[in-house]
Amino acid sequence: MDTIYPSLVHIVGEGYASFRREELFTYSKDLGTSEPKWPDYVAAPKTAEQVAEILKLANREKVPVVPLGGGMSLAGLALPLKGGIALDLKRMDRIIEVNEKGRYAVVEAGVSHGKLTAYLHNQHPHLMHSEPGAPPAATIGGNLAIHGQGDLAHPYGFNTDMINGMEIVLPTGEICKFGSCAVGAGWFTLHPLPDVGLFLGWNGATGIITKVSLRLFPYKKFREMEIFVVEDENLIPEILYELTHLGLTEDLVAFSSAIPPFSDRLHHVSINVTGDSEAEIELKRRLIFEVKLAKYIESGVGGIAAVSQAIQRPQVSKSADWKKGGGFEYVGSIMPVSAYPECYRRGAEISTRHHIPYTILGRVIGCGHAMMFSWSYAFNRADEKTVRHAREALHETDNIVMDLGGVIWKPAVFGQELLLAKMDVNTLSLMKKIKLLLDPNNIMNPGNWEVD
Amino acid sequence: MALAEYQYNDVIHRCFRCGYCKFPTDWSDVTNCPAYARFRLESYSAGGRLWLIRAWVNGELEWSEHLADIVYSCAACKNCVEKCPLSFNEDIVNMVTAAKNEMVEMGLVPRGVKKFLNNVQLHGNPYGISAGRRTGWMEGKSYPAYQGQEFLYYVGCEGSFDTRAQSAARALGDVLTNSGVSFGVLGEKEVTDGNEVDLLGEDALFESVAEKNIRQFKKAGVNKIITLSPHSYNAMKNSYPRFHGDFEVFHYTQILADLIKKKRVRGVSGPDEEEKITFHDPCFLGRWNQEYNAPRNILKSLPGLTLVEMPRNKKGAACCGGGNFYTDLLGGSEESPARIRAREAAATGAGILAVACPNCLTMLEDAVKVEGLENRIKVRDIAEILV
Numbered sequence: 001m002d003t004i005y006p007s008l009v010h011i012v013g014e015g016y017a018s019f020r021r022e023e024l025f026t027y028s029k030d031l032g033t034s035e036p037k038w039p040d041y042v043a044a045p046k047t048a049e050q051v052a053e054i055l056k057l058a059n060r061e062k063v064p065v066v067p068l069g070g071g072m073s074l075a076g077l078a079l080p081l082k083g084g085i086a087l088d089l090k091r092m093d094r095i096i097e098v099n100e101k102g103r104y105a106v107v108e109a110g111v112s113h114g115k116l117t118a119y120l121h122n123q124h125p126h127l128m129h130s131e132p133g134a135p136p137a138a139t140i141g142g143n144l145a146i147h148g149q150g151d152l153a154h155p156y157g158f159n160t161d162m163i164n165g166m167e168i169v170l171p172t173g174e175i176c177k178f179g180s181c182a183v184g185a186g187w188f189t190l191h192p193l194p195d196v197g198l199f200l201g202w203n204g205a206t207g208i209i210t211k212v213s214l215r216l217f218p219y220k221k222f223r224e225m226e227i228f229v230v231e232d233e234n235l236i237p238e239i240l241y242e243l244t245h246l247g248l249t250e251d252l253v254a255f256s257s258a259i260p261p262f263s264d265r266l267h268h269v270s271i272n273v274t275g276d277s278e279a280e281i282e283l284k285r286r287l288i289f290e291v292k293l294a295k296y297i298e299s300g301v302g303g304i305a306a307v308s309q310a311i312q313r314p315q316v317s318k319s320a321d322w323k324k325g326g327g328f329e330y331v332g333s334i335m336p337v338s339a340y341p342e343c344y345r346r347g348a349e350i351s352t353r354h355h356i357p358y359t360i361l362g363r364v365i366g367c368g369h370a371m372m373f374s375w376s377y378a379f380n381r382a383d384e385k386t387v388r389h390a391r392e393a394l395h396e397t398d399n400i401v402m403d404l405g406g407v408i409w410k411p412a413v414f415g416q417e418l419l420l421a422k423m424d425v426n427t428l429s430l431m432k433k434i435k436l437l438l439d440p441n442n443i444m445n446p447g448n449w450e451v452d
Numbered sequence: 453m454a455l456a457e458y459q460y461n462d463v464i465h466r467c468f469r470c471g472y473c474k475f476p477t478d479w480s481d482v483t484n485c486p487a488y489a490r491f492r493l494e495s496y497s498a499g500g501r502l503w504l505i506r507a508w509v510n511g512e513l514e515w516s517e518h519l520a521d522i523v524y525s526c527a528a529c530k531n532c533v534e535k536c537p538l539s540f541n542e543d544i545v546n547m548v549t550a551a552k553n554e555m556v557e558m559g560l561v562p563r564g565v566k567k568f569l570n571n572v573q574l575h576g577n578p579y580g581i582s583a584g585r586r587t588g589w590m591e592g593k594s595y596p597a598y599q600g601q602e603f604l605y606y607v608g609c610e611g612s613f614d615t616r617a618q619s620a621a622r623a624l625g626d627v628l629t630n631s632g633v634s635f636g637v638l639g640e641k642e643v644t645d646g647n648e649v650d651l652l653g654e655d656a657l658f659e660s661v662a663e664k665n666i667r668q669f670k671k672a673g674v675n676k677i678i679t680l681s682p683h684s685y686n687a688m689k690n691s692y693p694r695f696h697g698d699f700e701v702f703h704y705t706q707i708l709a710d711l712i713k714k715k716r717v718r719g720v721s722g723p724d725e726e727e728k729i730t731f732h733d734p735c736f737l738g739r740w741n742q743e744y745n746a747p748r749n750i751l752k753s754l755p756g757l758t759l760v761e762m763p764r765n766k767k768g769a770a771c772c773g774g775g776n777f778y779t780d781l782l783g784g785s786e787e788s789p790a791r792i793r794a795r796e797a798a799a800t801g802a803g804i805l806a807v808a809c810p811n812c813l814t815m816l817e818d819a820v821k822v823e824g825l826e827n828r829i830k831v832r833d834i835a836e837i838l839v
């Protein structure tokens with residue numbers, strides 16, 4: 001008789017575990033082009049202790065465990081490639097502490113980005129965190145597990161660079177803390193203790209993030225978005241260089257898309273400008289347009305497409321529902337900013353070949369140290385042919401990233417294999433040792449970052 | 453087996469499951485869908501439900517009692533409609549209702565739903581109580597029988613049979629009487645409005661109920677109807693015209709707001725001390741019929757009461773889960789939508805949680821009790837506040 005299901009019910013409570021086909025079906029599907037992968041069980045724990053119990057059970061029974069946050073990563077990363085327990089972490093959704101003056105928030109990993117933003121907005125209107133452009137159901141833990149980036153990537157880097165501490169449940173069930181919280185101090189810094197952080201960017205393959213102290217940053221009351229536009233993609237890297245030198249903006253994103261037609265083949269740079277007063281915004285706007293970008297305007301190669309637009313959370317609608325098809329997936333990459341023109345050209349070519357209007361985007365990370373460059377491919381969920389096209393386009397794009405000397409971000413298994421094949425052998429061997437040490441029974445999200 | 457006839461075959465694949473619909477308008481938490489708030493498994497989210505329906509319709513999944521439970525866990529509150537950013541959003545609840553239609557046609561509905569429908573067929577109400585006891589709500593009061601007065605006061609099933617809702621029904625009867633409104637009631641002859649029958653996907657039974665009511669109303673010479681329940685209001689106002697039932701239908705708050713404006717509501721006294729009051733918008737008055745002002749206008753006019761809003765209000769108001777009252781699916785847990793709503797109401801500091809729907813009244817009063825908030829906040833139907 002199956003003892004796993006009753007054990008799960010015992011741990012998480014009636015109603016929060018299932019092995020019924022309807023739940024398994026729902027968790028077998030990703031929002032993107034991945035083929036379904038069925039779990040054997042679904043469980044939704046409420047506490048780190050429950051997660052620990054489940055991992056101990058999984059080790060005893062040798063069943064895989066696949067953590068799931070918002071399920072927004074699209075590349076099949078939270079699909080149970082080898083069956084097992086789909087662990088829905090969204091009930092772990094407490095905002096535990098916000099330290100206003102110390103500018104950090106301690107949250108459970110299943111807290112959604114939407115919830116944290118709303119909470120700060122209402123309770124701590126001077127603070128914000130770096131929210132990714134993902135749908136707001138994306139969770140803090142899931143985003144860190146894939147090294148996400150948000151709307152403060154330009155001033156402060158990857159979201160994983162904004163951590164003051166973490167609580168992790170190791171694959172073998174021990175609950176560990178990292179950072180100042182590990183020595184009983186507050187959750188205000190990750191450093192200077194010896195670095196044992198082996199959990200970020202691993203897709204949960206080395207442990208489950210259950211709590212995080214996230215750095216918060218000043219939320220400026222006056223906020224607006226400017227949009228600059230050029231036709232020549234080759235100008236984008238130097239424009240971004242100028243703007244990052246200025247260093248006065250919050251989010252810098254260059255993008256281009258075939259739809260709507262008026263913007264086809266044009267390259268837009270959205271520039272988020274914020275300030276504590278109208279005068280501060282005005283000054284920044286002047287420095288951007290009259291000092292840094294004036295030469296492009298004067299020479300006629302660039303123009304101001306919009307000023308003083310309200311900054312709004314990006315909506316998934318247009319890209320996901322192109323031609324009423326209800327689907328899209330993208331390849332993300334971390335690239336040098338200088339690669340923008342080539343990334344755009346190669347991406348547009350792939351899109352054309354697969355009959356999909358191109359959509360590309362590059363978000364600056366740090367002071368122009370890199371960008372997250374993405375290529376999106378829409379498909380019609382009801383038309384298998386278009387799904388296949390999108391899937392092929394995604395694979396071709398993974399290859400382009402490698403060709404152009406970039407790093408695929410949140411790669412699907414296909415992309416992970418490309419990266420592992422190119423990985424320095426000693427690094428590869430270290431990854432293998434780490435995985436074996438932390439997860440001796442290979443229960444954690446197997447199939448992800450798997451070194452043979 | 454694929455269902456070629458399913459009405460939304462060309463739309464349902466468009467849900468991306470982006471999860472915007474999980475959030476209320478203030479983005480405060482993922483409790484926008486009452487069923488998802490309660491169960492917190494993806495299968496119960498609005499997107500999960502649509503994907504399951506699609507899988508069933510395509511023949512990818514077989515029907516099961518559990519599948520039907522998930523489909524029927526939709527309370528039709530329309531909060532998802534409000535939040536979905538895609539252009540098909542208006543059809544989300546329709547897609548679920550159409551799936552229920554298919555299940556009904558195949559005789560494949562959850563036991564609770566079947567019982568509900570049986571009761572309506574047998575007794576004219578979902579409670580399974582004999583129609584002869586429909587006048588129990590009057591409790592010795594003698595509201596006039598409808599005989600051509602200006603308004604028919606349609607009490608509805610909850611007001612007629614549920615002990616808590618009966619008090620609201622009487623209160624409304626009294627307020628209308630005190631205000632000199634010319635009205636009558638149908639008493640034993642009243643039958644269910646059919647709103648839930650329609651939403652449970654039983655088209656044929658709904659048609660029969662609606663036609664029965666329409667015939668009866670016309671025979672009695674009814675032109676204008678006042679309903680206690682927003683559910684009745686919705687059915688009579690929006691669906692009865694399909695069967696040539698063209699009446700002037702009002703929710704009672706619309707009538708009372710107007711009477712108050714004309715200073716015809718008499719003898720309303722306020723509390724001894726200034727008190728805060730908050731209002732819970734019923735889904736079928738608010739999102740389904742965009743009536744947000746009438747109840748608020750009433751409350752704002754009352755002496756000694758200050759209206760404070762919950763963060764989720766008007767079109768973003770949380771659903772108490774009452775639209776799902778044929779089964780206890782949504783009750784029983786700290787995460788039940790009614791309990792979440794009761795906590796939100798108490799957090800405003802209000803001493804009274806005003807409602808304008810008998811379903812909300814019973815759901816929220818139970819929730820306040822279970823939450824142990826009775827000493828802090830009382831649940832009152834607006835009609836009860838006015839008597």
Ligand SMILES: Cc1cc2nc3c(=O)[nH]c(=O)nc-3n(C[C@H](O)[C@H](O)[C@H](O)COP(=O)(O)OP(=O)(O)OC[C@H]3O[C@@H](n4cnc5c(N)ncnc54)[C@H](O)[C@@H]3O)c2cc1C
Pocket residue numbers: 066067068069070071072073074077078089109110132133134135137138139140141142143144145146147148149150202203204205207208209210316445
């Ligand atoms: C339209 C759109 C726009 C997007 N824009 C951005 C963007 O601007 N920036 C960005 O960073 N991302 C973006 N994304 C990608 C993705 O949605 C986000 O990174 C999101 O934050 C991932 O979080 P999640 O909770 O959805 O993770 P999931 O998809 O649930 O999980 C991601 C991975 O982490 C693992 N995991 C989940 N939770 C945990 C945990 N607590 N501990 C350990 N492992 C865990 C899962 O097994 C999986 O491998 C976008 C996605 C979409 C659809």
